[in-house]
Amino acid sequence: MESEKSTTCSDLHVVMFPFFAFGHISPFVQLSNKLSSHGVKISFFSAPSNVNRIMSMLNDASTTQIIPLTIPHVEGLPPGVESTADLNPTQAELLKVALDLMQPQIKTLLSKLKPHFVLFDFAQEWLPKLATELGIKTVFYSVFIALSTAFITVPSRLPEPGRYPTLEEMKKPPPGFPQTSITSVRTFEARDFLYMFKRFHGKPCVYDRVLSGLQGCSVILAKTCNEMEAPYINYVKSQFKKPVLLVGPGVPVPPSDQLEAKWAKWFDKFEANSVIYCSFGSETFLTDEQIKELALGLELTGLPFFLVLNFPSNVDVSTELKRALPEGFLERVEGKGKIHTGWVQQQQILAHKSVGCYLCHAGFSSVIEAIVNDCQLVMLPQKGDQFLNSKLVHGDLKAGVEVNRKDDDGSFEKEDIKSAVETVMVKINQEPGQSIRANQKKWKEFLLNKDIQNNFIKHLVKEMEAIAGIGH
Structure with a gap:
C-alpha cells in the first residue's frame, strides 16, 4: 500500500459521502488516501456492511475515520444488504430511496463534525441545500471522465425546458459541445444513455439528480486532467459557471502481494507480451451470444488468453458456461x-x-491499469460511461482500439474480436497499430511520473484551502 507521508500538513477537514456502489466508493477511498497523505482529515460516510471493505482499501498511514450510517427500512430492500453489488437493478433503485430518507441523520452528523467540505455523489442532490444551511461547502465529485458529464449531464442536453431528449437527439452531442473526434454516438449507445432520464418510485431520474447536484454544489471535482480532457473540462466550466477542480486520472497503487503461484505458473509458460487478459469487471455480465462470439474471436487470434466471465449471483455458473461456450471450445483451447x-x-x-x-x-x-502495465487496450464497452471512456481512448487519445459493432443493437462477431486484437498485437508495424502503441507508451510515461501525479493532489489541497479560507 502507498504509505509515504507527505511533509505537508493541512487544516482541512473533508467528509466523503459516495453512493453505495463500489464503483463509486473506490474512487472516493482512493482520493481519501491521497488527501490523507497531505495531512487532510477525512470522515468517510458509508453503510455498515461496507465498512470492512473500505478499511481494507485505506492505506497504512491514513487518518480517515469511517462513520457508519443507519440505512432506513424501505419496502423491498433486503435488510443488511447495503451496496449495489448484492442487489438486482430494481433493488438498487430502492437504495436511492433509502438515501433520500437519510437527510435528518446526515444533517445531525454534519452539525457535529463541522467539516470544511462534503464531497458527495450523483444520488444526493439534496445535500448542497442541507450543507449550505450549516455553512458547509459542497463538492460534487464526479467519478466519471469529463467527457461523460459534457456529453450527457449538462443543462444544454435538454432540447427545451422540461423535455427530455429523444433517441435521435441523444445520438448527437449537446449544443456548444467542443469539436473533437466525438461527433456522435451509435444507436445502441444512445438507447443505453436514455436510462438517465427514467424515473423510478416517483423519484427524480439520474439526469435530474446529477444536474441538480452539479448546479447546487460550491465546486465540481473531476477524476481527470487537462492533458487528457481539456476541451470537455472547459465545456463543463462554461455550462456550470463555477470552479472545476481536478484530481488527476487516478493511478492505482501497485499491489503489495504477489500473483498466486498457480496462476503465475500458468502465465510463466508463455512468451513476453503474448497473452490476452480479458475481463469485464465484477458487475458486468455478457449475454450467451456475446460470450460465444468473444470466445471464438479469442480462439481465432491464435494467441494465449485468460478469460474471466462473471454471472449474476443467483445462477449456476457451470450450467451457464456450458450453455454459452461453443461446443468443443474448452477441448480445442486446452493449454x-x-x-x-x-x-x-x-x-x-x-x-x-x-x-x-x-x-x-x-x-x-x-483503462489506466492497462496503460501503466504496458498492456495494449482492446475495448468492448457494455454500458453507460464505458462507451464514452472507449471513445476518449480510441478517438482522442488514440491509445487503444474499440471492437467494431453493429449500430442498432451493439452486436459483434468473432471476426470483430480477432481484427481488434490483431491491430495492436500482430500488425504492430502497420497503422493504426504502430501509432496506438506509441501513444500508449506516451500516456504510460505521463501516468507513471510521480511528480506530475503528486502535483494534482498538492494543487487540489491548495485550491480547497483557498476556497475554505484557510491561510498558511
Whole structure:
C-alpha cells in the first residue's frame, strides 16, 4: 500500500459521502488516501456492511475515520444488504430511496463534525441545500471522465425546458459541445444513455439528480486532467459557471502481494507480451451470444488468453458456461486458453510479463491499469460511461482500439474480436497499430511520473484551502 507521508500538513477537514456502489466508493477511498497523505482529515460516510471493505482499501498511514450510517427500512430492500453489488437493478433503485430518507441523520452528523467540505455523489442532490444551511461547502465529485458529464449531464442536453431528449437527439452531442473526434454516438449507445432520464418510485431520474447536484454544489471535482480532457473540462466550466477542480486520472497503487503461484505458473509458460487478459469487471455480465462470439474471436487470434466471465449471483455458473461456450471450445483451447469465473488478482495479472493485451469493458480504472502495465487496450464497452471512456481512448487519445459493432443493437462477431486484437498485437508495424502503441507508451510515461501525479493532489489541497479560507 502507498504509505509515504507527505511533509505537508493541512487544516482541512473533508467528509466523503459516495453512493453505495463500489464503483463509486473506490474512487472516493482512493482520493481519501491521497488527501490523507497531505495531512487532510477525512470522515468517510458509508453503510455498515461496507465498512470492512473500505478499511481494507485505506492505506497504512491514513487518518480517515469511517462513520457508519443507519440505512432506513424501505419496502423491498433486503435488510443488511447495503451496496449495489448484492442487489438486482430494481433493488438498487430502492437504495436511492433509502438515501433520500437519510437527510435528518446526515444533517445531525454534519452539525457535529463541522467539516470544511462534503464531497458527495450523483444520488444526493439534496445535500448542497442541507450543507449550505450549516455553512458547509459542497463538492460534487464526479467519478466519471469529463467527457461523460459534457456529453450527457449538462443543462444544454435538454432540447427545451422540461423535455427530455429523444433517441435521435441523444445520438448527437449537446449544443456548444467542443469539436473533437466525438461527433456522435451509435444507436445502441444512445438507447443505453436514455436510462438517465427514467424515473423510478416517483423519484427524480439520474439526469435530474446529477444536474441538480452539479448546479447546487460550491465546486465540481473531476477524476481527470487537462492533458487528457481539456476541451470537455472547459465545456463543463462554461455550462456550470463555477470552479472545476481536478484530481488527476487516478493511478492505482501497485499491489503489495504477489500473483498466486498457480496462476503465475500458468502465465510463466508463455512468451513476453503474448497473452490476452480479458475481463469485464465484477458487475458486468455478457449475454450467451456475446460470450460465444468473444470466445471464438479469442480462439481465432491464435494467441494465449485468460478469460474471466462473471454471472449474476443467483445462477449456476457451470450450467451457464456450458450453455454459452461453443461446443468443443474448452477441448480445442486446452493449454492455451483459460476460462475463470469469480475474483482474480487483476493488477498482478496485468503486471505479469507475459500479458500484452487487455480486452475489457473500458471502465476508466481498468483503462489506466492497462496503460501503466504496458498492456495494449482492446475495448468492448457494455454500458453507460464505458462507451464514452472507449471513445476518449480510441478517438482522442488514440491509445487503444474499440471492437467494431453493429449500430442498432451493439452486436459483434468473432471476426470483430480477432481484427481488434490483431491491430495492436500482430500488425504492430502497420497503422493504426504502430501509432496506438506509441501513444500508449506516451500516456504510460505521463501516468507513471510521480511528480506530475503528486502535483494534482498538492494543487487540489491548495485550491480547497483557498476556497475554505484557510491561510498558511
